[in-house]
Amino acid sequence: MPGSSSKSGGRGPSSSPLPHAVVPSSRPLRPSRYVPVSAAAFFLVGSTTLFFCFTCPWLSERFSVAVPIYNGIIFLFVLANFCMATFMDPGIFPRAEEDEDKEDDFRAPLYKTVEIRGIQVRMKWCSTCRFYRPPRCSHCSVCDNCVEDFDHHCPWVNNCIGRRNYRYFFLFLLSLTAHIMAVFGFGLLFILYHRQNIDRLHAIVTLAVMCVAGLFFIPVAGLTGFHIVLVARGRTTNEQVTGKFRGGVNPFTSGCWKNVSHVLCSSQAPRYLGRKKCAQSVSLQPPFLRPQLTEAQLAAKILDNGIQGDLHRSKSSLEMMESQSCDAEPPPPPKPELRYPGITRGNTEECSLLNKAPPTPTMYKYRPTYSPGKNHTALTHAYANQLSRGESVGSARDSSSSTSSLLQASQQPGFRSQPSLDRRETSSERVGGGGGGERREVGREGGGGGGGIPGYSLGGRSYPSFSDPTVLSGVASRSSSSTHTSAGTVHISEATTASASFKSLANQTPPPHHPSRNGSLSYDSLLAGGDEFDKGVGVSSAAPDVSGGRPCTPAAGGGYSSPFLSSQQREAEMQSQSSQSPHHHHRSSHHHHPFLHHSSSSTSSSPPPPPERERLLGEPHLPVAPAGQTSSAPPPSHHHHHHHHHHHSHHHHHHSSSSSSTSRPPRFAAPHAAPHHAYPYRTRSTDTPLGSSSTTHPPRSPHPPPLGKSLSYSSAAAAEMQYRLVRKASASAGANAAGVGGGGGGGGGMGGGGIQVPKDELMQMKSLSRINGGQPFSSTSTSSCSAPSSPSHPVNASAPPRVACPSPALMRSPAHKPQGSGVKKVTGVGGTTYEISV
Amino acid sequence: MAETHSLQDMRQQTAITAKVFIQRDYSSGTMCQFQTKFPSELENRIDKQQFEETVRALNNMYAEAEKLGSQSYIEGCLACLTAYTVFLCMETHYEKVLKKIAKYIQEQNDKIYAPRGLLLTDPIERGLRVVEITIFEDRSLTR
Numbered sequence: 001m002p003g004s005s006s007k008s009g010g011r012g013p014s015s016s017p018l019p020h021a022v023v024p025s026s027r028p029l030r031p032s033r034y035v036p037v038s039a040a041a042f043f044l045v046g047s048t049t050l051f052f053c054f055t056c057p058w059l060s061e062r063f064s065v066a067v068p069i070y071n072g073i074i075f076l077f078v079l080a081n082f083c084m085a086t087f088m089d090p091g092i093f094p095r096a097e098e099d100e101d102k103e104d105d106f107r108a109p110l111y112k113t114v115e116i117r118g119i120q121v122r123m124k125w126c127s128t129c130r131f132y133r134p135p136r137c138s139h140c141s142v143c144d145n146c147v148e149d150f151d152h153h154c155p156w157v158n159n160c161i162g163r164r165n166y167r168y169f170f171l172f173l174l175s176l177t178a179h180i181m182a183v184f185g186f187g188l189l190f191i192l193y194h195r196q197n198i199d200r201l202h203a204i205v206t207l208a209v210m211c212v213a214g215l216f217f218i219p220v221a222g223l224t225g226f227h228i229v230l231v232a233r234g235r236t237t238n239e240q241v242t243g244k245f246r247g248g249v250n251p252f253t254s255g256c257w258k259n260v261s262h263v264l265c266s267s268q269a270p271r272y273l274g275r276k277k278c279a280q281s282v283s284l285q286p287p288f289l290r291p292q293l294t295e296a297q298l299a300a301k302i303l304d305n306g307i308q309g310d311l312h313r314s315k316s317s318l319e320m321m322e323s324q325s326c327d328a329e330p331p332p333p334p335k336p337e338l339r340y341p342g343i344t345r346g347n348t349e350e351c352s353l354l355n356k357a358p359p360t361p362t363m364y365k366y367r368p369t370y371s372p373g374k375n376h377t378a379l380t381h382a383y384a385n386q387l388s389r390g391e392s393v394g395s396a397r398d399s400s401s402s403t404s405s406l407l408q409a410s411q412q413p414g415f416r417s418q419p420s421l422d423r424r425e426t427s428s429e430r431v432g433g434g435g436g437g438e439r440r441e442v443g444r445e446g447g448g449g450g451g452g453i454p455g456y457s458l459g460g461r462s463y464p465s466f467s468d469p470t471v472l473s474g475v476a477s478r479s480s481s482s483t484h485t486s487a488g489t490v491h492i493s494e495a496t497t498a499s500a501s502f503k504s505l506a507n508q509t510p511p512p513h514h515p516s517r518n519g520s521l522s523y524d525s526l527l528a529g530g531d532e533f534d535k536g537v538g539v540s541s542a543a544p545d546v547s548g549g550r551p552c553t554p555a556a557g558g559g560y561s562s563p564f565l566s567s568q569q570r571e572a573e574m575q576s577q578s579s580q581s582p583h584h585h586h587r588s589s590h591h592h593h594p595f596l597h598h599s600s601s602s603t604s605s606s607p608p609p610p611p612e613r614e615r616l617l618g619e620p621h622l623p624v625a626p627a628g629q630t631s632s633a634p635p636p637s638h639h640h641h642h643h644h645h646h647h648h649s650h651h652h653h654h655h656s657s658s659s660s661s662t663s664r665p666p667r668f669a670a671p672h673a674a675p676h677h678a679y680p681y682r683t684r685s686t687d688t689p690l691g692s693s694s695t696t697h698p699p700r701s702p703h704p705p706p707l708g709k710s711l712s713y714s715s716a717a718a719a720e721m722q723y724r725l726v727r728k729a730s731a732s733a734g735a736n737a738a739g740v741g742g743g744g745g746g747g748g749g750m751g752g753g754g755i756q757v758p759k760d761e762l763m764q765m766k767s768l769s770r771i772n773g774g775q776p777f778s779s780t781s782t783s784s785c786s787a788p789s790s791p792s793h794p795v796n797a798s799a800p801p802r803v804a805c806p807s808p809a810l811m812r813s814p815a816h817k818p819q820g821s822g823v824k825k826v827t828g829v830g831g832t833t834y835e836i837s838v
Numbered sequence: 839m840a841e842t843h844s845l846q847d848m849r850q851q852t853a854i855t856a857k858v859f860i861q862r863d864y865s866s867g868t869m870c871q872f873q874t875k876f877p878s879e880l881e882n883r884i885d886k887q888q889f890e891e892t893v894r895a896l897n898n899m900y901a902e903a904e905k906l907g908s909q910s911y912i913e914g915c916l917a918c919l920t921a922y923t924v925f926l927c928m929e930t931h932y933e934k935v936l937k938k939i940a941k942y943i944q945e946q947n948d949k950i951y952a953p954r955g956l957l958l959t960d961p962i963e964r965g966l967r968v969v970e971i972t973i974f975e976d977r978s979l980t981r
Binding site: 077094258267 | 866885921931948
C-alpha cells in the first residue's frame with residue numbers, strides 16, 4: 001500500500017544500502033493509529049451505502065434519476081480523494097546521506113537562516129533526517145519523517161498532509177462537505193414526503209443516516225472553511241496554529257488567486273522516496289581535465305613518491321585557503337576536501353555510497369578523526385594556518401576530513417611513505433598485528449571511522465557513560481574496521497552530545513552496522529569496538545583537535561535528546577575543569593598510550609592537547625611531543641620521548657585550555673600522561689571556560705585531541721552555551737507555544753491532542769488535526785519561534801555562502817558573552833523571536 | 839582506455855576526494871531553484887561559466903516543471919474527472935520534466951563533468967534539496 005510505504009519510507013536509509021529504498025518500518029504496530037481512519041471509512045461508506053439503498057430508489061422514481069447519479073458522482077469523488085489523501089506519499093524527504101552533513105560542521109548551528117522574498121526564515125536542523133529542513137518542511141513525529149510543505153498529520157486519514165497530497169485532502173474536505181449536504185438534504189426530502197409512514201424501515205434508516213450526516217457536518221464544514229481560508233492565504237495548518245505569520249508577512253503567499261491555483265492546478269509534485277535509481281554509467285578516466293592545467297603540477301604529481309605529492313597537495317590546499325581569504329568574510333576554514341584535494345577518500349565514499357546510508361540514529365556518528373600517521377607535516381601546515389586564523393570549527397572539520405583522508409592515504413599500502421610506515425609499525429607493536437591490517441582496510445564507514453587507525457574515531461572523547469575504560473579494555477579486540485568504527489562512533493556520539501545545540505549531535509551517523517538509534521547502540525559498538533576503539537580513543541582524541549569541529553562531529557553523535565544531558569555535563573565539566581579532566585582521561589585504556597603517543601607525536605604539528613594524552617596514557621616511556629610546541633613540523637615522536645616527561649605534569653589540563661583558544665599554537669600531547677595524575681596542564685589557552693568545556697566535551701577521552709581539538713572544543717563550548725540559551729528560551733516559550741497549539745485546537749472544542757479515539761463530534765477531527773499537526777512540531781516550533789539561537793548564527797548562516805562561516809561566529813560568540821549572560825528578545829519578521837545576548 | 843564503466847566500477851579506480859553540495863536558492867520562495875554560486879572546491883576543476891550554465895539550465899527546467907500552465911491545469915481536471923485513475927497510465931507533467939532533467943544531467947556528466955573528474959547527482963535523489971557534485975581524485979597523477 002502506498003500509504004504504508006510512505007509511512008515507512010522515511011526510515012529507509014537507516015537500514016538499506018540505498019537511501020531511498022523503502023524498508024519495513026521498525027516501529028511496532030500500533031493499532032490505535034488505525035482507529036480514526038477505520039471509523040471514518042466505516043461511517044462514510046456505511047452511511048452512503050445505506051443512503052443509496054434505502055433513500056435513493058424512491059428519490060430517483062419520484063424526482064429524477066439524476067439524484068442518485070449526482071450523489072454517486074460526488075461519493076466517488078469523496079472516495080477517490082479520501083484514498084489519495086490516505087495512501088499518497090505526502091512529500092517525504094529521504095534521509096540525507098552521510099556525506100551530506102559532513103559539509104556542515106558538526107558544530108553548525110541548530111538553525112540556518114535563509115531569506116525568502118526579503119523575509120528571514122529559519123531552517124531548523126533535523127536530527128533524524130540530518131539536513132536543514134527546507135522552509136515549510138516539518139518533521140512529523142507520528143510518521144517520523146520530514147514532510148515537504150507540512151500541513152498537519154491527519155488521524156482521520158492516518159497520514160501526513162504535505163505538499164503532494166494537500167490538494168487531495170482539500171478536495172476531500174470540499175467533496176465530503178458537499179456529500180454530507182446532499183445526503184442530508186435528500187434524506188430530509190425523503191422524510192418530508194414520508195411523514196405519514198415514518199415507521200417504515202426506509203424512513204428509519206434515512207433518519208439514521210441523516211443523523212450521522214448532521215453530526216459530521218458541523219466539524220467537517222468547519223474544517224473545510226478553515227482550509228479554504230488557509231489556501232486563500234497561502235498558509236499551512238502548521239503555520240497557522242503555531243502563529244508563525246501572525247505579526248508578520250507570509251513570504252510564501254503570492255496572492256489569493258495564485259495560491260488557489262497553486263494548490264489546485266499545479267502539476268503533481270514528484271515522489272522522493274521509492275524512485276528507481278537509474279544507474280549512471282559514466283566513464284571516469286583520469287587524468288581529468290582541469291581549467292588551468294599546469295604542466296608543472298602534473299609533472300610534480302607524476303614524479304613524486306607520495307610524500308612530495310602530499311606536501312604539494314597540502315600546499316596547494318593552503319594556497320586555496322589563501323585565495324579563499326580574499327572573500328569578504330573572514331576566510332572560512334577550508335573544507336576538508338579542499339585541504340587535501342588529491343587525497344583519496346575513495347574507500348570512504350565507496351563504503352558510504354555503495355553501502356546503505358548509515359542508520360539515522362542520531363546518537364552515533366562517526367567522524368573521521370585526525371590521523372597523525374599520515375602527512376602530519378602537511379596537516380601541521382594546514383592546522384597552523386587554521387589556528388592562526390582562529391577558525392576552530394572549520395578547521396576542525398577540515399582537519400577531520402583531512403585526517404580521514406590521511407587515514408585513507410595511510411591505509412593504502414605503499415601509497416604513502418614514511419609516516420604511515422611508522423604509524424603502522426607503532427600500531428602493530430602496540431595493538432597487535434592483526435588489528436592493524438584490518439584497520440587499514442577500514443574505509444570511511446560510519447563517517448570515516450578514522451581509516452585504519454585504531455580507535456581513531458573520536459571515541460576518545462566519548463561520554464563517561466560510554467567510555468568506561470573497563471568496557472573498552474574488556475572488549476575483545478576485533479580488527480574489523482566496522483567495529484572499530486562503530487566504537488569510535490559511539491564515543492564520538494557521546495562526546496558530541498554535549499554540544500546540544502549543534503546539529504552535529506543530531507547529525508551523527510552510526511556506522512553502517514549500527515541500526516539502532518538509541519544509547520544502547522553505543523554499548524554494542526563499544527563491545528564491538530574492542531581494541532580498535534581503545535587504541536583509537538587515544539589517537540582520536542588527538543585527532544579531533546586537529547580537525548577542530550570535525551572530530552567532534554562524530555563524537556558529537558549524540559542524539560538530539562542527549563544534548564540536553566551533555567550540555568549539562570559540559571557545564572558541570574566546565575566548572576570543574578581540572579578536577580574532572582583527569583577523570584575523563586582515566587577512562588582511556590592504558591594501551592592507548594603507545595599508539596597515541598606515536599600518533600600524537602606525528603601530529604605534533606597540530607595543536608592537540610598533549611597534556612590530555614599524557615594524563616590519560618600515563619606511560620612515561622612513550623615519546624611525548626613537547627608540550628606547547630607550536631611548530632608545525634612534528635619531530636619524530638621518539639625524539640621527544642624524554643621531553644614529555646617534563647611536560648607531563650604541566651599538560652594535564654592542556655586539552656581544556658587548548659580547546660578554548662582558537663589561536664592556540666599546536667601542541668603535542670604527551671601521550672603517556674598518567675591518567676590519574678592531575679597535571680596542571682594549563683596551556684596557552686586563555687579561554688578557560690571554553691577550554692573546560694572542551695575538556696569536558698570528551699569526558700572520557702583518554703587523549704586530548706590534537707590540534708583541532710582545542711578549536712573544536714571552544715566551538716563546542718560556544719555551541720553549548722548557545723544551545724543552553726536556546727533551550728532556556730524554548731522552555732519559556734514552550735508554554736506559550738503549547739498554549740498556541742492548544743488555543744488553536746481549543747477553538748474546535750478539542751479534546752486531547754493526539755487522541756486517536758474518534759469522537760462523535762467531528763469538531764474533534766478539526767481540533768485533533770490541528771493539535772496533531774501542531775504537536776509534532778510544537779516542540780520544534782517552540783524552539784523555532786521563541787528560542788532561536790543567538791543571532792550570530794542566523795546572521796552568519798545566511799550571510800556567508802559557506803556553511804562553515806557560522807563557526808567563526810560561533811567561536812566568537814562564546815568568547816564575547818559570558819555564560820548565562822543577559823539575553824534580549826527581539827521579535828523578528830514573521831513572528832519569530834530572536835534572542836540577542838547582551 | 840576510455841571504457842564505460844558503471845559508476846561503482848569506476849570507484850575502484852578513481853577515489854572520491856570530496857563532495858560538494860549545491861544548496862537550494864530560496865530567495866524567490868519554495869520554487870525549486872539551486873544556487874548558482876560557484877563553490878570553491880571546484881575552482882581548479884571546472885570553469886565557473888560552465889558550472890553556472892549547468893545550474894541555470896537546471897533551474898529553468900525545474901521552473902518549467904512547476905509552472906502553472908495549461909498543461910498542468912488540463913492534467914488536473916482530467917485526473918479529477920477520472921477519479922485519479924489517469925495517473926495509472928499517464929505520466930504527470932512534472933515527471934516528464936524530471937525525465938528531461940535526468941537526461942540533461944546524464945549528458946552533462948558525459949560531456950563535461952566526467953572528463954573533469956566530477957559527477958553530478960540528480961537532485962531528485964536527494965529530495966530536491968541539494969545538487970551533489972562528487973569530485974574524484976586524479977589517481978593517475980599521484981602514482
